[in-house]
Each structure stands twice: as C-alpha cells, then as structure tokens.
Amino acid sequence: MTGKKALVLDRWRPNRTMTASRPAAALLAAGLAAWLAGCTSDLPNRVGSGLVDDDLDQSLIQLLAADVTTCRPLAVQDPAVPVHRQQVLYLGEQEGTRSRILANYDFADIGDETHPHTLFTAANIRSVKLSLTKLSHYGDLTRITAGGDTVALDLYYEIRQLTAPFDSTLYAGYPGALPPTGTTILNQDANVPTPGNEPFLRLFESDFLAWVDAGAVVGLEISLGAASDRALVGYAARELLRYSELDDVAVGTVVAPNFVVEFEDNSIVNFLLPPVADTSTFHEVGAPPAGATDGILLRTCLRSYPAFDFDFSALPDDVLINRAVLRLTNDRDVAFGNDEAVVVAEIDSTKLAAAAALPLAEMTAACYVITGQASLDPTVSRHLEFDVTTLVQRLVNDVYAGPRAIVLAAGEDAFPNYDLAAVDPDFYFTEFRFLGTAAADSLRPRLQITYSRRSERLGGAE
Amino acid sequence: MTRTRMLAALIVILAPVGLAGFADRADAQTPFALQSVGQRLADGDARMLGRGGWGLAVADSLHPGFKNPASTAVARQVGLTLTGYGETADHDSPNASRGTYRTYVPDARAVVPVIKGELAFCAGFKLERGTSWHTKVDSTWSIWDQTLSGSEQFEREGSTFKVPLGLAWRAHEALTAAVTLNLERGSLRETLAAYFDTPAGHSGVPLYRSVIAVAEDQFSGTSATLAALATPARDVRVGATLTGEHTVSGRRKSELGGVAARTFTDFELRRPAELALGLAAGVGDRWEAGLDVRRQDWRRFAAPAAWLAQPGWQDELVCELQWGAGVERRRPTARRAGWANLPLRFGVNWHRWPYRVGGSEVIERSLSVGTGFPLRGEAGTLDVGLTWGRIGDGGDNGLSSTYLRLAVSVTGLEAWW
Numbered sequence: 001m002t003g004k005k006a007l008v009l010d011r012w013r014p015n016r017t018m019t020a021s022r023p024a025a026a027l028l029a030a031g032l033a034a035w036l037a038g039c040t041s042d043l044p045n046r047v048g049s050g051l052v053d054d055d056l057d058q059s060l061i062q063l064l065a066a067d068v069t070t071c072r073p074l075a076v077q078d079p080a081v082p083v084h085r086q087q088v089l090y091l092g093e094q095e096g097t098r099s100r101i102l103a104n105y106d107f108a109d110i111g112d113e114t115h116p117h118t119l120f121t122a123a124n125i126r127s128v129k130l131s132l133t134k135l136s137h138y139g140d141l142t143r144i145t146a147g148g149d150t151v152a153l154d155l156y157y158e159i160r161q162l163t164a165p166f167d168s169t170l171y172a173g174y175p176g177a178l179p180p181t182g183t184t185i186l187n188q189d190a191n192v193p194t195p196g197n198e199p200f201l202r203l204f205e206s207d208f209l210a211w212v213d214a215g216a217v218v219g220l221e222i223s224l225g226a227a228s229d230r231a232l233v234g235y236a237a238r239e240l241l242r243y244s245e246l247d248d249v250a251v252g253t254v255v256a257p258n259f260v261v262e263f264e265d266n267s268i269v270n271f272l273l274p275p276v277a278d279t280s281t282f283h284e285v286g287a288p289p290a291g292a293t294d295g296i297l298l299r300t301c302l303r304s305y306p307a308f309d310f311d312f313s314a315l316p317d318d319v320l321i322n323r324a325v326l327r328l329t330n331d332r333d334v335a336f337g338n339d340e341a342v343v344v345a346e347i348d349s350t351k352l353a354a355a356a357a358l359p360l361a362e363m364t365a366a367c368y369v370i371t372g373q374a375s376l377d378p379t380v381s382r383h384l385e386f387d388v389t390t391l392v393q394r395l396v397n398d399v400y401a402g403p404r405a406i407v408l409a410a411g412e413d414a415f416p417n418y419d420l421a422a423v424d425p426d427f428y429f430t431e432f433r434f435l436g437t438a439a440a441d442s443l444r445p446r447l448q449i450t451y452s453r454r455s456e457r458l459g460g461a462e
Numbered sequence: 463m464t465r466t467r468m469l470a471a472l473i474v475i476l477a478p479v480g481l482a483g484f485a486d487r488a489d490a491q492t493p494f495a496l497q498s499v500g501q502r503l504a505d506g507d508a509r510m511l512g513r514g515g516w517g518l519a520v521a522d523s524l525h526p527g528f529k530n531p532a533s534t535a536v537a538r539q540v541g542l543t544l545t546g547y548g549e550t551a552d553h554d555s556p557n558a559s560r561g562t563y564r565t566y567v568p569d570a571r572a573v574v575p576v577i578k579g580e581l582a583f584c585a586g587f588k589l590e591r592g593t594s595w596h597t598k599v600d601s602t603w604s605i606w607d608q609t610l611s612g613s614e615q616f617e618r619e620g621s622t623f624k625v626p627l628g629l630a631w632r633a634h635e636a637l638t639a640a641v642t643l644n645l646e647r648g649s650l651r652e653t654l655a656a657y658f659d660t661p662a663g664h665s666g667v668p669l670y671r672s673v674i675a676v677a678e679d680q681f682s683g684t685s686a687t688l689a690a691l692a693t694p695a696r697d698v699r700v701g702a703t704l705t706g707e708h709t710v711s712g713r714r715k716s717e718l719g720g721v722a723a724r725t726f727t728d729f730e731l732r733r734p735a736e737l738a739l740g741l742a743a744g745v746g747d748r749w750e751a752g753l754d755v756r757r758q759d760w761r762r763f764a765a766p767a768a769w770l771a772q773p774g775w776q777d778e779l780v781c782e783l784q785w786g787a788g789v790e791r792r793r794p795t796a797r798r799a800g801w802a803n804l805p806l807r808f809g810v811n812w813h814r815w816p817y818r819v820g821g822s823e824v825i826e827r828s829l830s831v832g833t834g835f836p837l838r839g840e841a842g843t844l845d846v847g848l849t850w851g852r853i854g855d856g857g858d859n860g861l862s863s864t865y866l867r868l869a870v871s872v873t874g875l876e877a878w879w
Binding site: 040041042043044045046047048049050051052053054055056059060062317318319320321322323387389393396397398399448450452453454 | 493494496497553554555557558559560561562563564595596597598599603605606610614615616617652654656658669670671672673675716718719720721722723771772773819860861
C-alpha cells in the first residue's frame with residue numbers, strides 16, 4: 001500500500017506532470033512558426049518621413065563646362081595599311097581633300113590561252129575600255145539642282161598616262177605627290193559625264209596596242225575633270241576584300257581599275273587586265289582645325305581624331321557626378337562620308353604632348369573607352385550627346401596621376417562595342433565636322449555636368 | 463535534462479524565428495526610433511515580459527533572473543537562457559500607414575555556479591538600444607530641361623549591445639550582490655538617398671546617378687553595473703541595479719556613393735547612469751506580484767551636436783522612466799486539474815521614452831500575458847509572453863505605433879559538474 005501510494009505521489013510530481021505538456025509545446029512551436037513565417041512588412045512609405053530632418057540640400061547642381069582648354073588633331077596611322085594598300089581608291093575633291101587614282105599595268109607578255117598575244121591587233125579589237133567599280137555608298141550620291149531636283153552626281157573622268165609608272169612606296173602616307181603625266185587625255189568620253197556604278201571609260205585602241213607592243217609597265221592617272229561635281233568618290237582597289245560594299249557584280253569581274261578589251265569576234269570573251277599597283281594620291285588633304293575655335297574634325301580613312309579637354313576648375317572636389325553629357329553639334333553642310341561610329345574615350349594627355357601622330361595600336365592602347373554611338377550618318381546627325389559621367393567622376397576622384405583628355409575616335413577594332421560595321425575606319429573617307437567654341441552657346445562643344453555633394457556631418461564636430 | 467534535449471529545445475525556439483527572419487528581412491522597428499538615441503529594446507526574458515517586465519527581484523535557482531545579475535548567485539546549475547521575439551506592428555501618420563514585422567534575438571545569458579548557491583559567474587549578450595526605420599517619399603526634380611522623378615529615402619539602422627561579464631555572490635542568507643563589467647559595442651548607419659528613376663535609357667538604367675550619402679558610426683566602450691538583491695522578509699524581495707555614467711567612443715565614417723573620398727572622425731558619447739529598482743512578494747500560496755522601476759536621465763547625455771542631424775536634438779531629451787508591474791501564478795507543487803498546472807502571468811508596462819517627438823513626450827503603454835512549460839527533470843523551462851502595446855499618440859506626436867509581440871525564451875539547466 002505504501003509503495004503504491006508512493007508511486008502515485010511520484011506521478012503527481014510537477015516535473016512528471018509537465019512532461020505531458022510536450023504536445024502543447026510542439027503545438028505552440030508550430031503555431032509560432034506559422035505566425036512568424038506568414039508575416040511580411042509593407043514597403044517603406046511616408047510614415048516617419050516627418051521625423052527626417054536631414055536632407056540633401058546640395059543635390060543636382062548644374063554646371064556648364066564650355067571652355068575647351070586644349071584641342072589638337074591626332075593623326076593616327078595604321079602601319080599595316082598604308083595608303084597604297086587601302087581597299088578603296090578615292091577620286092575627286094571635297095572639303096579641301098583632293099585625290100586621284102594611280103594605276104600601273106604590266107603589258108609584258110599579256111595574254112593567256114584564250115587571248116594569245118597575236119590576238120591583240122587593230123583588226124581583232126573592237127574596243128578598249130578602262131573599268132572602275134564604285135562602292136555602293138557612292139553610287140547613291142546625289143546633288144540638288146538649282147531647280148530643286150535631286151540628280152545623280154556628274155562625274156567627268158579623265159585618264160592620262162604617267163611619264164613613268166608610279167612607285168607605290170611613295171604612297172604610304174599623305175599627302176602624296178602627283179607624278180608627272182602627259183597632257184593628252186586618253187579617254188574618248190572625257191567631255192561627258194559617265195554615270196553608273198561601273199563606269200567604262202573608252203580608250204583608243206591605238207594607245208592600247210602601242211602599250212602591248214612596248215611590253216612594259218604603263219602608269220595611268222585617273223582624275224575628275226573640272227566640270228565634275230565636288231565629291232570624294234570611292235572605288236574598289238585591287239586590295240578590296242569587302243565585296244559587301246559593292247553592288248552585285250558579274251562573276252569574274254575585276255573590281256579594281258582594269259582594262260576591258262572587247263573583240264570583234266563575239267565568241268571571244270573580253271580580256272581583262274588588272275593593275276599591278278594602284279593607289280589614291282591624296283595629294284591635298286584638308287588640314288584639321290588647329291584649335292577648338294574653328295571646330296573639331298573627326299576623320300576616317302586618313303584618320304584624324306580630335307583630342308580636347310575642358311576647364312574643370314569650377315567643379316568642386318569630392319562631389320558625386322549625377323550625370324555629365326558631352327554635347328557636340330555636327331555641321332551637316334560640310335560633313336560627308338558614310339555611316340561611322342563615334343567613340344568617346346579618355347587618353348593620357350602626355351601621350352598627346354609627345355607626338356602629333358600615333359600608330360593606331362599605340363593610340364587605342366592609350367585610350368579608355370567611355371561611351372559611343374554606332375552608325376552615325378555624318379550628313380544627317382546634327383546634335384550628338386555622349387554620357388561621360390564616368391570620366392568626370394574619375395577626374396573628380398583623382399583616379400589618374402596625369403592629365404586626361406577626351407578623344408573622339410571611330411569604331412576601331414579595339415573598341416568592339418562600337419565596331420559594328422563590316423569595314424574598318426580606313427575604308428570610308430568620312431568627316432564629322434563639329435562646331436567649335438566660336439559657335440553659338442547652344443551649338444558649341446560643351447559639357448553639361450550635374451553634380452551633388454554632401455555637407456560633412458562629422459561625428460566629432462561641434 | 464540531457465544536452466541533447468536542451469539542444470532540441472533551443473532548436474524548437476530558434477528555428478521559427480530564424481526561418482521567419484530569412485523569409486523576410488524586415489528590419490522596421492517604429493518610426494519613433496528614427497529620432498535621437500533610438501529605442502530601448504525589450505528587457506528581460508519571456509517570463510518577465512509576460513508579467514509586465516518586472517524581474518529585478520527574482521531569486522529562483524530553477525529559473526535564473528538575469529535582469530538582475532545578483533539573482534544568479536543562487537544558481538546551483540549551469541544555466542543558459544535564450545530569448546527571441548517576433549513583432550508585428552502598425553504605424554500611423556496623418557498621411558499614411560504602414561505595417562511591419564520584425565524578429566530578433568535580443569538576449570542570450572549564461573550563468574556558471576562557482577560555489578553552488580553562493581558564488582556564480584554570469585555572462586551574456588544583450589541588445590540595448592536599436593533603431594531601424596526606412597522612409598520613402600516620391601519626389602520630382604527639375605534639372606536642365608528635364609524633369610526627374612524618383613524618391614527620397616532615409617534609413618537609419620543600427621543597435622548597441624552589451625556583453626556583461628560578472629560575478630554574483632551570496633554574502634548573506636538574505637542578501638546577494640553582483641558586479642558586471644559590460645563591454646559595449648554597436649553601430650549605427652544612416653543612409654540618405656535620392657533615387658532618380660526617370661528618365662532612363664533604353665536599357666532601363668536611369669540617366670542620372672542616385673545620390674546616396676552614408677554616415678556610419680561604430681561604438682566601443684565599457685560600463686560597470688552594481689547589483690543587489692535582498693530578502694527582508696519571507697517571500698519578499700527587493701532588487702536594485704545601477705549602471706554608472708560612462709563614456710562610449712565613436713568613430714564616424716562619412717561617404718557619398720561614387721565619390722572616392724571618405725572622412726573619418728572620432729567622437730565620444732557620455733551616457734547617463736541608469737538606476738533600476740524592483741520589488742516582488744508572494745501573494746497567497748501560488749501568486750506573486752512584482753514591480754520594477756527604471757530611470758535614466760538622458761538630459762545628462764553628452765554628444766557632439768552634429769552627431770544627429772536634427773538641430774537642437776539634445777534639447778528634446780528627457781528623463782527616461784519605465785515601470786512594469788504584474789502578477790504571476792507560480793508553478794504548483796502538486797498536480798492540479800488541467801490548465802491549473804500552468805504558470806500564468808499578467809502585467810502592464812508604462813514607458814516614457816528618452817526624447818520628445820513633435821514637442822510631446824513619447825509614452826509607450828503595454829499589456830502582456832504569458833505562461834511557461836517546465837522541461838523534464840527540472841532541466842529548464844520554455845516560456846512565452848504576448849505583449850500588446852502602443853507607442854506615442856497621433857495627436858501629440860504626429861504618429862503612433864501599435865504592436866503585438868510574441869516573446870519566447872528557453873532556459874536550460876545542466877549540472878555539468
């Protein structure tokens with residue numbers, strides 16, 4: 001009895017009793033988990049904003065930096081592509097740049113199985129022409145007449161014989177020399193404009209036969225007559241690789257300036273004689289403005305990239321640049337060329353001070369791309385703006401020990417984000433002509449900076 | 463209770479809190495905490511919170527009361543208490559309202575008896591003050607020839623905590639005393655931002671960079687607390703703690719997003735002394751009543767004027783006063799029917815915050831209930847406390863907060879030697 005009572009009392013001890021509450025504890029824990037996990041907070045809103053007495057009283061401050069302290073053209077050369085190795089031959093003149101085409105033809109042992117040497121006689125030859133292949137872009141060029149009509153350009157081609165074949169090595173850079181020529185115009189159609197993307201210029205068979213008989217290298221100069229419309233027109237060179245830039249041509253077509261000999265016997269296919277060398281002369285090249293006053297020139301083909309700097313003295317230290325926009329105005333009346341990218345990069349100014357010309361690889365290596373725009377038509381684009389916030393912020397943060405300048409460049413291979421065109425910048429001759437500091441305030445180059453700063457609220461300051 | 467069971471109990475309490483915390487990182491507290499020295503976080507374990515917060519006059523070897531370090535002198539086993547709580551709150555201002563949710567573990571305490579029932583070493587971690595609130599106001603700006611739209615946002619977030627390390631000694635049958643050295647640390651981060659959402663580029667990235675100004679303070683200091691617990695009569699106890707005025711060193715880092723330059727400045731805060739008194743007495747066989755009063759005169763608080771952005775913020779400081787009272791039906795010594803075995807707790811709490819808002823004092827009032835579950839073999843307890851409270855008054859302070867807080871504590875006891 002005593003033992004049984006003791007057992008009962010033991011069951012009544014509190015600790016034994018409370019073990020029965022384990023299910024209750026588990027239930028409580030489960031309910032707690034459900035309650036806590038199901039709760040969410042509303043997003044921040046105005047509640048409590050009345051207690052916020054601190055504010056950003058110096059935010060979005062406007063600063064216009066319009067003083068260009070330095071501006072210089074930077075001639076950039078690609079040693080791998082001298083002028084005589086370019087894929088395009090330029091003919092004509094535009095905005096101070098003039099160019100003719102030089103081509104050498106080797107008449108020694110001309111002919112092949114289809115066209116034996118004996119075939120080249122006055123009796124057998126019906127016509128001799130010099131063929132050019134215009135790039136598609138230039139085939140579309142037009143001018144507006146006094147009557148307001150839009151018509152194709154009038155181009156009067158003139159062919160002269162060089163006193164001696166030209167030396168390609170003399171046409172690595174620019175401007176190139178104009179070699180001496182005979183006074184006689186060799187083509188019969190020099191007095192009429194020759195339309196089309198594949199102009200065939202009629203030559204005298206006698207001249208051609210004389211060159212065949214001589215069996216030597218003959219140099220020709222192709223130029224545009226004075227009556228031609230002012231334009232710098234591109235034609236395929238013997239180096240052309242980008243056939244996508246041409247209109248469709250027949251299979252077997254030689255796109256470089258070549259002789260096309262047509263025979264009386266219609267069963268004999270035309271004989272084509274390609275040049276052994278060709279080049280643009282670029283005997284006059286418009287000089288880029290020396291300073292920012294007269295404008296800023298960005299030119300491709302014969303690369304000239306402007307580098308300039310602004311006066312940042314009005315910009316305080318240690319500020320946040322909310323936005324900085326470089327605004328440029330392109331003078332569409334004088335700009336010309338094909339679509340091109342404009343890349344804004346920063347460059348070590350000391351590189352610029354050391355040389356007025358830089359190899360392409362050295363220039364691109366010295367650049368740090370900020371932004372850019374691809375496929376800009378120089379004859380259409382007027383107001384350009386580039387977000388250069390990161391550049392100005394880096395300047396404020398004193399990231400660089402030396403001075404930095406802004407450089408405008410085309411879509412080089414080294415700038416892959418903007419190298420969207422099928423051809424490199426040495427292909428098309430394009431000029432963007434940005435108005436200089438002498439222009440009206442709304443047109444001149446300027447940096448529109450918006451910045452913010454914070455008054456220091458120092459923990460230890462009284 | 464084996465260690466395994468104790469660990470299981472800890473997991474039971476911490477898992478839901480942790481899960482909820484991961485599910486939603488909601489740090490919102492109350493907009494009142496934006497001001498001045500922030501909000502004092504709930505003090506004590508769930509047992510105390512369930513009965514109005516009183517706990518300075520506790521002498522229970524099976525349920526150590528860490529609120530008064532002197533209470534730990536009677537410990538006969540190694541004790542560990544973890545407290546966490548989840549809080550859901552509604553905040554109202556004249557123009558808007560907002561619901562928030564928050565979980566955290568503000569208190570972890572341990573006691574190790576050196577001489578059982580006479581001398582004990584106590585240690586712990588205790589969140590002291592905290593502030594966490596985020597505001598957002600939609601705004602527009604005119605700049606150049608554009609109109610920008612976005613929002614202005616302010617966030618203040620941080621806390622200070624203590625690591626009390628102390629000894630408690632039972633000097634006499636009716637008197638215990640303790641001293642703790644409190645390592646004080648903490649951080650406070652203020653973020654003032656203007657986000658310019660539009661105009662945006664084709665990729666959706668805003669054209670204008672947002673302004674994000676950050677000031678971050680790091681605190682470091684020490685303080686000392688003296689504590690005593692007396693039993694002048696049977697089942698009547700009186701407790702007291704005093705934390706002396708002390709200095710906390712601070713270092714501020716100020717930065718503006720995107721700007722490389724940062725500034726560092728050093729400063730000092732002088733915190734006023736804090737005095738707390740408690741009284742508890744048994745009422746009848748199972749009931750016990752208690753009262754705690756705490757006072758800290760923040761008008762004596764010294765800090766650089768520019769420590770907080772509000773001009774003249776120090777003029778708004780007042781003497782912080784808090785009292786909590788309640789009753790508890792203690793655990794039975796003999797089994798009773800059904801729920802009668804459970805301890806029951808009821809209490810009220812009144813708290814005057816240390817600063818004025820809107821020119822008026824901020825008063826917090828709360829009601830609480832609670833209960834607990836002993837673990838097997840007197841190896842600890844699991845306590846819960848539910849508190850409903852209201853902070854401020856819309857008419858006086860311009861806004862008010864109402865909260866519901868569920869606090870859970872687990873206390874484990876283990877005779878490790």
